[in-house]
Amino acid sequence: MAPTEDNRPVAFVTPLVDIETTDDGYVIRAEMPGVEKGGLEITVDNGEMTILGRRKPTEFTAELIYREIELHDFRRVYELDPSIDVTKVGAKIDDGILTVTLPKAETVKPRKISVQ
């Protein structure tokens, strides 16, 4: 049986995303197939958020006879709207979809002001 090729990815691709806007903030869903929790790196630096996902290496000993799946890791950078509360950013990954929740800061949300 042939040994595994060295399948280490060498570059990044931008993952496809959906961005949903709500009153409370934003939700980003990024497609990162083959990435699990341990492969994720999400950093926020100076108003810029980087989402990075590394694919888990394949473990087949069988021979690859047809390839379409590109073995790049995923990376995308966003400039965050100043209204986002960066201390409350949440992320999770399920079935290859990274979901990042970006809540707006409380003070920015529309507020009713009662008139005396």
Place this chain on the structure above:
Amino acid sequence: MNIVRYQRYPQTDLAAVLDRITSMQAEMDRVYNSTIGSSFRSPASLSRWNPAVDVYQDKDQFVVVAELPGLKKEEIEILLQDATLTIAGERKHEGSREQGFFTERFYGKYQRSLTLPTPVDPGKVKASYRDGLLQVVLPKAEEAKPKQIEVALK
């Protein structure tokens, strides 16, 4: 093996598309040293979501891996007819679309069919879905496996 080439971004120039399909056929023939012969799948599928697949082989089985992130079990259908494997389904929208919704992801129906070069045992096919990757293991039919034949030299 009979596969429509994966196109991540749809091509609008039909001539260029047909060129690619023709040269892909020649490439496949070379890989398999066989005349594939049967008809191409229609190019209509090139403008829709076409999940990428990889195919692995060893002496006992094929393994087909498809990139299908964010699907539920009922959104994936796997069919096997003779040596043709079809992976199909439909991805539905999640989340609210009332306010601004920016989307790059593909939704709706998808289908990939591939014809494997050797017969497989349908009773032993197993599929699993993890981290957005669907993995289908198709053991080769007994009579199709390569066999060692002893040659007695006198």
